[in-house]
Amino acid sequence: MSTTLARKETVTRKWYIIDAAGKPLGRTATVAADILRGKHKVDYTPHVDCGDHVIVINASQAVLTGKKLDQKFYRRHSGWVGGLKETSYKRIMETKPEFAMTQAVRGMMAKNTRDRGALKRLRVFRGAEHTHDAQQPLEWTQE
Numbered sequence: 001m002s003t004t005l006a007r008k009e010t011v012t013r014k015w016y017i018i019d020a021a022g023k024p025l026g027r028t029a030t031v032a033a034d035i036l037r038g039k040h041k042v043d044y045t046p047h048v049d050c051g052d053h054v055i056v057i058n059a060s061q062a063v064l065t066g067k068k069l070d071q072k073f074y075r076r077h078s079g080w081v082g083g084l085k086e087t088s089y090k091r092i093m094e095t096k097p098e099f100a101m102t103q104a105v106r107g108m109m110a111k112n113t114r115d116r117g118a119l120k121r122l123r124v125f126r127g128a129e130h131t132h133d134a135q136q137p138l139e140w141t142q143e
Helices: 025-037 089-095 097-107 113-119
Strands: 015-019 053-057 073-077 084-088 122-124
Touching (some): 015 025, 084 089, 089 097, 097 113
Parallel strands (some): 015 053
């Protein structure tokens, strides 16, 4: 029995839409990360970038469970003394929900060049409208 490995030249990419309305932010990000890596495909190969394009709509309606809106923070550091900046997820979800979804997906991907390239195929929109109708995206139904 031989093993079939995907090659970069033979990868065909589809477009999928994930609706985040009323779903937990982390669960939606996990599904998006799996599609971006290509783990849903029969010929998934870990060392080949064989994932698809993902459009996440209604990011502003994604839900953070428990007390995460108040207790969870996005932190970044400038590298200087006293350069720690904190922003609560309550403020992020009000102002930039696309950023929150992108950061959640980024945290679930591996930290290497293949997955950094996969993140370029992620498109996140605040509302239900998106600008990729020409690509004829399919609605993602498996959860």
